[in-house]
Amino acid sequence: MQIIKKYPLSLLCIALVWYLSIWFMPPEDLKLPSINFLDKWTHFVMYGGTCSVIWVEYLRSHDRLNWRKLLLWAWLAPVLMGGIIEVVQSYCTTNRSGEWLDFLADGVGCTLAIGIGLLLRNVLKRG
Secondary structure (H helix, E strand, O other), X not given: OHHHHHOHHHHHHHHHHHHHHHHOOOOOOOOOOOOXXXXXXXXXXXXXXXXXXXXXXXXXXXXOOOHHHHHHHHHHHHXXXXXXXXXXXXXXXXXXXXXXHHHHHHHHXXXXXXXXXXXXXXXXXXX
């Protein structure tokens, strides 16, 4: 129950990532812009955004950084989740396919969120 109180937006983001990655299929008549690697950018933003939200909620509820917990829950767990989702897409769905580059984009987004989290921490310390 404590996790729900401290990390409600993070849990919502995680649920949204699962929904968008496994069950959501855009309508066939949806016209997406022609941007190179649009789907990789989407993975990067979804995971970077989710991990950034985790950082914000962590910083809001803790006075000091616990690097072990942060690396486990704000980096490793989301990266592993991305890998699991890619495997599920490959082997358990008929409307999705798993890709290594998607997994890489997930990891890059999670890694960038560490920098965003540290930047936010420094900004909050000054304010």
